[in-house]
Amino acid sequence: MSCSCTASNNNTPETPQGLPTRVVLGRVVVGLAAWAGVYAMLAPTSNWLVARLPVEPGSHLADALAFFVYDTPKVLMLLALVVFAMGVVRTWFSAAHTRKLLSGRREGVGNVAAAVLGVFTPFCSCSAVPLFIGFVSAGVPLGVTFSFLIAAPMVNEIALGLLFGLVGWQVALAYFGFGLGVAIVAGWVIGRLHLDGWLEGWVRELRSVAAELPPERVTFADRVDAGIEAVREIVGKVWKWIVAGIALGAFIHGYVPADLLAEVMGRDAWWSVPAAVLLGIPMYSNAAGIVPVVEALLGKGAALGTVLAFMMSVIALSAPEMMILRKVLTARLIAVFVAVVGAGILGVGFLFNLLFV
Amino acid sequence: MTREVKVLGPGCKRCQTTAEMVRAEAERLGVEITLEKVTDYAAIAAYGIAATPGVVVDGKVVHAGGLPKAEAIGGWLA
Numbered sequence: 001m002s003c004s005c006t007a008s009n010n011n012t013p014e015t016p017q018g019l020p021t022r023v024v025l026g027r028v029v030v031g032l033a034a035w036a037g038v039y040a041m042l043a044p045t046s047n048w049l050v051a052r053l054p055v056e057p058g059s060h061l062a063d064a065l066a067f068f069v070y071d072t073p074k075v076l077m078l079l080a081l082v083v084f085a086m087g088v089v090r091t092w093f094s095a096a097h098t099r100k101l102l103s104g105r106r107e108g109v110g111n112v113a114a115a116v117l118g119v120f121t122p123f124c125s126c127s128a129v130p131l132f133i134g135f136v137s138a139g140v141p142l143g144v145t146f147s148f149l150i151a152a153p154m155v156n157e158i159a160l161g162l163l164f165g166l167v168g169w170q171v172a173l174a175y176f177g178f179g180l181g182v183a184i185v186a187g188w189v190i191g192r193l194h195l196d197g198w199l200e201g202w203v204r205e206l207r208s209v210a211a212e213l214p215p216e217r218v219t220f221a222d223r224v225d226a227g228i229e230a231v232r233e234i235v236g237k238v239w240k241w242i243v244a245g246i247a248l249g250a251f252i253h254g255y256v257p258a259d260l261l262a263e264v265m266g267r268d269a270w271w272s273v274p275a276a277v278l279l280g281i282p283m284y285s286n287a288a289g290i291v292p293v294v295e296a297l298l299g300k301g302a303a304l305g306t307v308l309a310f311m312m313s314v315i316a317l318s319a320p321e322m323m324i325l326r327k328v329l330t331a332r333l334i335a336v337f338v339a340v341v342g343a344g345i346l347g348v349g350f351l352f353n354l355l356f357v
Numbered sequence: 358m359t360r361e362v363k364v365l366g367p368g369c370k371r372c373q374t375t376a377e378m379v380r381a382e383a384e385r386l387g388v389e390i391t392l393e394k395v396t397d398y399a400a401i402a403a404y405g406i407a408a409t410p411g412v413v414v415d416g417k418v419v420h421a422g423g424l425p426k427a428e429a430i431g432g433w434l435a
Contacts (some may be wrong), residue, residue: 095408095422122422129398134407202399211405211418216429258373282391327398 021220028224039077046070064254072246074237075165075292080231081099082161085229091223093121095131096213103139103150103210107191110144115183118151119176125153125321132328133197136199137208141190149325150341151183154316157230158238159287166295174352175308182312198333238288245292252296265328267301272306273349277342280313290314305352312345359389360434363410365401366394372410375424379412382430390434 028104046069055062064323065167098121102114123131128149135145196204294307322334329337362379366372376394383390395401395413404413408422414433 096406099407122408123370126367126371126421129367130365130401130409130411131407133398133402135404137402138405138407196403206399207401207404208405211411211421212406213421214419 001326014159018044019221022222024320035077038330039074042074042077043070046073046194060254064250067253068246068250069228071166071249071292072243073344074233075242075246078165079161079238079242080157080235081162082229082340084158084227085233086157086228088223089120089220089228090122090230093117095121095123095127095134096150096210099135099140099210101118102135103145105140105144107141107188110141111147111188111191114140114144114147114187115151115155115180118183119155119180121148121152123152125324128324129327132325133206134208134210136203137206137259138210141191142196142199143187143189145187146190146337147183147187148315150186150316151180154183154312155299156181159236159311159315160349161292162242162287162291166291167298171308172302175311178308178348179312182341182348183315186337186340186344193336194332195333195336198292198330198336200328200330203328212214217318222330233237236308241288245289247291254264256300259301265297265306271304272303273346273353276310276349277345278312278315281338281342282319283314287311287315302352303353304356305354308352309345309349312348313342316341318344359417362434363389363393363395363413365404365406365413366396366409367398367401368394368396369409371424375410375412376381378425379430379434382427383434385430388433388434391403400409 029282050062050066050069051057053062053065055065084187098117101117105113115124122309131147132149135148157178159174160176165176263269265276290311294311298304317338322338325337326334360383361373362383364372364376364379366375372394376392379394395425401409404411404418406418406421410422410423410424411418411427412420412433414429419433420429
């Protein structure tokens with residue numbers, strides 16, 4: 001997954017410090033208006049462009065090209081918007097503050113709070129282990145910590161932004177809601193199993209006192225800067241994945257026969273949901289590469305639940321992440337983690353296929 | 358007086374950048390420092406931080422999570 005720990009205290013040197021809020025706000029409004037203007041021009045421009053290419057209109061190749069030429073800039077722009085908004089919102093949150101809110105919190109409410117905070121707290125996979133230890137040793141219950149650790153990577157701005165851009169806001173919202181649901185329930189179940197004894201020995205013995213950090217004044221300009229910095233970092237890193245994913249999606253659009261996919265991944269094939277979850281576990285991709293493929297599969301008649309289960313499994317259950325967590329969790333506890341989260345994703349897949357006809 | 362600075366983090370890119378920023382800022386201000394990178398998880402955890410990179414100056418945690426601001430670094434070293 002991507003390292004989206006663009007924290008509150010990021011700073012870009014080219015923006016002068018101490019700009020009045022009014023000026024910064026004005027620039028944000030102008031920037032958003034420019035964004036909207038370019039966005040409105042995308043469809044006519046890409047149509048014009050494809051019409052001028054030497055391909056036969058209505059052919060497979062023309063379809064694939066039109067999809068690629070229009071979707072690539074559209075998706076990148078929507079992603080940038082969501083990443084910017086999330087980058088700004090995250091400046092109000094920090095891991096230390098979240099820990100304070102969650103420590104000693106009872107299960108149930110604690111799981112809900114942890115999952116929601118997991119979405120908005122700056123988090124980065126390289127910080128996962130220190131965060132885990134920091135939470136557990138400061139008295140955050142194990143199950144609550146897990147709710148945080150499941151939600152943080154799974155419900156991220158890249159997945160949401162791309163689903164919004166490619167598949168529509170309804171599906172993005174559904175992913176958000178069900179992602180939180182899986183994190184809450186899976187964390188709660190792990191908490192009820194009372195597996196604290198299955199942590200690695202040195203983690204169990206560790207007792208730390210939460211560090212008191214000096215307070216920091218964050219101006220509105222700082223928050224906007226953090227948003228811009230997030231766009232620069234994340235979009236700068238994932239654009240190649242998105243272009244590759246959209247190219248693959250364009251290929252599926254133009255060439256893969258719809259009957260085949262509908263049969264293998266359609267709603268009638270009940271076994272396709274567990275197969276999608278199992279297939280997703282060893283696969284490791286960030287949301288950037290997977291969402292364009294998701295969109296193309298949906299267009300060809302694959303069932304929404306099956307495709308979302310696949311996506312969640314790829315993002316939430318990844319081998320590298322488990323390798324990092326193996327430093328603090330015993331293999332048994334990791335197995336329980338995979339089983340519980342996998343079961344939750346399975347449930348989401350079946351539920352979706354049942355609800356959305 | 359030499360400041361004793363520790364950068365806490367498992368060795369990701371951000372932790373390295375933070376260490377470089379501290380070194381550059383100290384050089385610019387002419388402050389003598391010793392810089393140590395703490396990468397052991399248990400040692401990091403003992404400082405009670407919840408996010409990396411963390412910065413410890415003379416035994417006191419001054420920063421946790423994300424890249425610090427250059428001005429803030431100057432403040433810690435002053």
